[in-house]
Amino acid sequence: MSSAPLLQVRGVARRYAMRRGLLGRSIDVRAVDGVSLTVEHGRTLGLVGESGSGKSTTGRLALGLEPPDDGDVMFKGAPIPPAGTLAWRQLRARMQMIYQDPLGALDRRLSILEQVREPYDVHGLGEAGERDAMATALLQAVGLRADQGSRYPHELSGGQRQRAVIARALATKPDLLVCDEPVSALDVSIQAQVVNLLVDLQQELGLGLLFISHDLKVIRQVSHRVAVMYLGRIVEEGDADLLLASPAHPYTEALVSASPVPGRRARPRIVLQGDPPNPAARPSGCAFHPRCHAARERCKVESPRLLPLPDGRLTACHVAHDQANFLKAAS
Amino acid sequence: MADVTVTALPATDASKPKQKQRIPLLVWCGLVWIAFIIIVALFADWLTPYRFTAYDLRNRLALPFHPLHWLGTDELGRDVLSRLIISVRISLLVAFGATIISAVLGTLMGFLAAHFRGLVEQFVLMLADFQAAMPFLILALSVLAFFGNALPLFIGLMGLYGWERYARIARGLAISAGAQGYAGAVRQIGASPSRVYLKHILPNIASTLIVSMTLTFPEVILLESGLSFLGLGVQPPMTSLGNMVGYGREYLTRAPWIMLAPAMTIVLTTLAVSLVGDWLRDKLDPTLR
Amino acid sequence: MLRFLLVRLFRAALTVALVVTFAFVVLRMSGDPALIIMSVDAPPEAIAAFRKAWGLDDPIWLQYLRYFSAIGQGELGQSMRDGRPAMQLVLERIPATLALTLPALALKLGIGIPAGIYAALHRDSLMDRIVMVTAVAGFTVPSFVLGLVLVLVFSVQLGWLPSGGQESWRHAILPVLTLGIGGAAVLARFTRSAMLEVLGQSYIRTASAKGVPWPRVVRGHALPNAAVPTVTVVGFMVGSLIAGAVVVESVFSWPGVGRLLVVAVANRDLAVVQCILLLVAMTMVSANLIVDLLYGVLDPRLRSGAKAGAH
Numbered sequence: 001m002s003s004a005p006l007l008q009v010r011g012v013a014r015r016y017a018m019r020r021g022l023l024g025r026s027i028d029v030r031a032v033d034g035v036s037l038t039v040e041h042g043r044t045l046g047l048v049g050e051s052g053s054g055k056s057t058t059g060r061l062a063l064g065l066e067p068p069d070d071g072d073v074m075f076k077g078a079p080i081p082p083a084g085t086l087a088w089r090q091l092r093a094r095m096q097m098i099y100q101d102p103l104g105a106l107d108r109r110l111s112i113l114e115q116v117r118e119p120y121d122v123h124g125l126g127e128a129g130e131r132d133a134m135a136t137a138l139l140q141a142v143g144l145r146a147d148q149g150s151r152y153p154h155e156l157s158g159g160q161r162q163r164a165v166i167a168r169a170l171a172t173k174p175d176l177l178v179c180d181e182p183v184s185a186l187d188v189s190i191q192a193q194v195v196n197l198l199v200d201l202q203q204e205l206g207l208g209l210l211f212i213s214h215d216l217k218v219i220r221q222v223s224h225r226v227a228v229m230y231l232g233r234i235v236e237e238g239d240a241d242l243l244l245a246s247p248a249h250p251y252t253e254a255l256v257s258a259s260p261v262p263g264r265r266a267r268p269r270i271v272l273q274g275d276p277p278n279p280a281a282r283p284s285g286c287a288f289h290p291r292c293h294a295a296r297e298r299c300k301v302e303s304p305r306l307l308p309l310p311d312g313r314l315t316a317c318h319v320a321h322d323q324a325n326f327l328k329a330a331s
Numbered sequence: 332m333a334d335v336t337v338t339a340l341p342a343t344d345a346s347k348p349k350q351k352q353r354i355p356l357l358v359w360c361g362l363v364w365i366a367f368i369i370i371v372a373l374f375a376d377w378l379t380p381y382r383f384t385a386y387d388l389r390n391r392l393a394l395p396f397h398p399l400h401w402l403g404t405d406e407l408g409r410d411v412l413s414r415l416i417i418s419v420r421i422s423l424l425v426a427f428g429a430t431i432i433s434a435v436l437g438t439l440m441g442f443l444a445a446h447f448r449g450l451v452e453q454f455v456l457m458l459a460d461f462q463a464a465m466p467f468l469i470l471a472l473s474v475l476a477f478f479g480n481a482l483p484l485f486i487g488l489m490g491l492y493g494w495e496r497y498a499r500i501a502r503g504l505a506i507s508a509g510a511q512g513y514a515g516a517v518r519q520i521g522a523s524p525s526r527v528y529l530k531h532i533l534p535n536i537a538s539t540l541i542v543s544m545t546l547t548f549p550e551v552i553l554l555e556s557g558l559s560f561l562g563l564g565v566q567p568p569m570t571s572l573g574n575m576v577g578y579g580r581e582y583l584t585r586a587p588w589i590m591l592a593p594a595m596t597i598v599l600t601t602l603a604v605s606l607v608g609d610w611l612r613d614k615l616d617p618t619l620r
Numbered sequence: 621m622l623r624f625l626l627v628r629l630f631r632a633a634l635t636v637a638l639v640v641t642f643a644f645v646v647l648r649m650s651g652d653p654a655l656i657i658m659s660v661d662a663p664p665e666a667i668a669a670f671r672k673a674w675g676l677d678d679p680i681w682l683q684y685l686r687y688f689s690a691i692g693q694g695e696l697g698q699s700m701r702d703g704r705p706a707m708q709l710v711l712e713r714i715p716a717t718l719a720l721t722l723p724a725l726a727l728k729l730g731i732g733i734p735a736g737i738y739a740a741l742h743r744d745s746l747m748d749r750i751v752m753v754t755a756v757a758g759f760t761v762p763s764f765v766l767g768l769v770l771v772l773v774f775s776v777q778l779g780w781l782p783s784g785g786q787e788s789w790r791h792a793i794l795p796v797l798t799l800g801i802g803g804a805a806v807l808a809r810f811t812r813s814a815m816l817e818v819l820g821q822s823y824i825r826t827a828s829a830k831g832v833p834w835p836r837v838v839r840g841h842a843l844p845n846a847a848v849p850t851v852t853v854v855g856f857m858v859g860s861l862i863a864g865a866v867v868v869e870s871v872f873s874w875p876g877v878g879r880l881l882v883v884a885v886a887n888r889d890l891a892v893v894q895c896i897l898l899l900v901a902m903t904m905v906s907a908n909l910i911v912d913l914l915y916g917v918l919d920p921r922l923r924s925g926a927k928a929g930a931h
Contacts, residue, residue: 063519065519084524089521089522089523090521091521092519092520092521093521096519096520097516097519099516104512104513105512105513105515105516106513106516107513107517107531107535108513108535109534109535110531118517118520118522119520119521122520122521122522122523122526123521165516168520457634457638458638460631460635461635461638461639464635464859464904464905464908465635465639465900465901465904466859466860466863466864466900466904468863468866468867469863469866469881469896469897469900470642470897472866472881472882472885472893473642473643473646473885473893473894473897474646475885476884476885476888476889476890476893477646477647477649477888477890477893478646478649549759549760553760553762556762556764557762557763557764557867560762560764560867560870561866561867561870561882562882562886563882563885563886573762573764576764576765576768577764580764580768580871583768583771583772583776583783584776587772587776590768594765594768594769597762597765598760598761598762598765601759601760601762602756602757602760605756605759605760606756
């Protein structure tokens with residue numbers, strides 16, 4: 001049991017049928033196209049990508065909220081049961097989610113305390129009389145005051161709401177937390193507080209985190225490993241420090257250059273040309289080639305595979321692999 | 332229309348805060364009338380001066396303001412006021428019963444459609460389209476032709492009126508709440524569907540449903556009175572507002588008050604509920620048409 | 621557009637099939653047709669013969685299919701009262717009903733739509749107030765009350781017009797008025813709110829800000845757009861040409877389809893009720909189809925089909 005990784009996503013794909021007009025033929029839009037990921041106990045995998053890259057869908061697939069069209073998702077070595085079944089509902093106690101919009105994720109007609117104690121009611125944890133006290137303790141653990149439990153969602157600030165959502169997610173002491181853009185809707189000054197809270201809680205509780213964000217700055221703060229998504233596929237994955245210090249894929253390179261780190265010499269900024277990615281019109285070959293500064297003829301026709309480079313990271317780029325092969329041959 | 336002043340307030344609709352506090356006079360009148368009519372229905376047994384079936388053969392077709400019969404009597408000397416009070420009770424019973432049945436049924440259908448999607452949803456929508464496309468009076472008449480009209484059956488039949496509106500509302504709101512909102516979050520905690528729908532979604536959409544109930548209620552009263560007027564609704568010796576109008580029609584030339592008293596009651600009640608309903612809609616739920 | 625049409629046609633057929641199913645289910649749930657149609661004290665042999673003749677001992681699905689095919693062939697049974705074909709009885713009554721509902725429809729359209737447009741363009745004017753008050757009254761006063769009040773005033777008190785019957789065109793005036801006033805008020809209110817909604821849209825403000833003369837803005841932009849929702853209501857009114865006068869025909873003893881229906885329901889004349897039900901369904905469905913076609917003409921978005929998936 002302990003040898004199996006906490007979460008293993010293996011080659012999952014998710015397609016949506018999209019129809020243009022009544023006469024138009026329906027097109028399969030591949031939101032996620034053969035993604036594999038692993039989240040270890042107590043570690044954080046950062047998943048970064050633009051909007052439309054399929055990172056949120058990947059998060060929903062990882063939690064079993066949607067069934068994958070291809071591939072499978074294993075949690076502690078066992079497949080996740082279909083959504084809505086009793087087994088799936090019981091598994092919710094072990095895996096939880098944090099949302100981008102905490103106001104939307106909270107029921108505006110119930111007090112914060114009632115909502116934070118809801119997981120106890122749902123999963124029958126603790127004595128009914130103790131649950132309010134348990135929930136209050138939880139509120140304090142995420143930095144809210146006990147009296148704020150009697151407030152309603154609209155009476156709290158964005159950061160406080162997100163703390164309440166985190167408290168609710170942690171009520172059952174889950175092993176895995178999927179955070180989908182958890183701080184994007186918050187003020188920059190509040191973002192750091194919430195990110196720090198998540199990091200602290202992870203150390204305290206040994207949480208495995210799948211942290212989804214478009215913001216490399218936040219990803220850098222929390223992640224042990226990083227995976228970069230582009231148009232439904234992972235283009236680069238590896239150790240966070242290595243990948244963010246010396247990106248191999250031109251897309252990662254562009255992302256990193258757009259997010260300078262204080263105290264380090266700024267590298268020349270790469271500005272991406274061309275249209276933002278559209279899953280309904282996926283370019284041939286390497287999907288990134290129309291915007292890539294290093295693209296070659298081969299990139300237009302042949303889709304690169306995600307293969308390891310000598311330093312251990314995985315990259316899906318013809319140019320990067322050619323360079324590595326050249327260096328290996330030269331040495 | 333053109334002189335919309337731009338204020339610093341966030342994008343709430345251009346509701347004037349002054350009007351929010353005050354209830355318009357007409358709506359007040361409507362509320363008072365509704366309260367009055369409900370009290371009359373509840374305490375009908377104490378309020379009726381005579382049994383509604385009692386004959387007073389010495390005072391047949393008495394004019395209104397008669398010392399013994401304030402609203403006059405009919406052909407058989409039955410007290411119009413007593414009959415009116417009992418009619419109010421029966422008509423309200425039918426309308427309330429039907430509205431509640433329709434709201435519960437429609438909401439349930441909407442939730443089923445939202446929960447199962449796919450074929451179940453298509454089926455519910457097909458039934459809703461069918462219901463909306465056919466004049467309900469005709470459907471009701473055909474059922475009455477086949478089944479006859481005992482009062483519980485009649486209420487149940489009226490309860491099929493307008494369910495498709497609640498079903499559409501409940502389905503739409505439940506789907507949007509489940510897609511990315513609070514309902515999806517609660518489901519993700521592991522809550523059972525009944526908990527998600529009853530504890531979370533239902534309280535959140537209750538105000539919208541109540542507004543539609545107040546908008547449907549007058550239509551049910553009109554439908555009931557129409558059918559009873561035709562002699563196909565509430566059956567004698569039981570009496571309802573429409574029934575009284577139907578009966579009074581025979582004496583239109585000699586004793587118009589028999590017809591006018593219940594007719595006025597119908598008009599005032601539907602008017603009052605419509606006014607309050609419109610006002611509630613504007614206040615609680617401007618999205619509802 | 622072709623696909624749009626096919627989808628609509630399919631849905632129309634589905635609605636008719638649903639009505640037939642509805643009639644079948646209601647008929648079967650109401651009890652043993654043999655006992656309903658034959659009298660209770662009929663000899664057992666006669667009932668058995670009837671069951672055999674109508675196939676009532678066959679499995680229910682077979683009866684259902686047979687019922688469908690019978691209706692498909694126009695066999696709608698005989699009236700229990702005089703033994704004539706139900707279809708013939710109903711068809712005979714249609715001209716009388718149309719004699720009321722067609723002039724009433726003209727009245728509704730002729731008054732309701734112009735009044736609604738005028739009220740919307742002159743918001744908060746006296747005319748607008750009058751339209752709104754009348755519209756609320758038109759909704760809350762049931763047609764039988766309105767009809768009886770008209771009789772009370774124009775027949776009983778003033779003696780100008782007859783109170784019931786079908787002898788001359790003068791007999792039709794009160795029922796047509798009763799049908800028309802209420803409908804005109806509802807239509808006026810609906811047209812007004814559709815117009816107001818359109819007038820509040822940004823493209824209207826843009827057009828008027830660009831200097832397009834106001835009458836042209838109204839004719840070119842506001843009216844066609846406001847017509848889209850109004851057509852639905854009018855479609856429903858057209859669809860109820862046959863069924864919409866049930867109550868009014870009864871008030872004025874007008875021998876139309878509605879009167880026939882009420883009498884048939886009271887007498888449990890099942891064949892006639894079922895025939896009227898199907899006829900009404902056909903009318904409604906045809907009216908809906910026409911409305912859908914008009915939508916295609918009025919709303920270019922529907923032609924390309926961008927919105928059709930929303931249902």
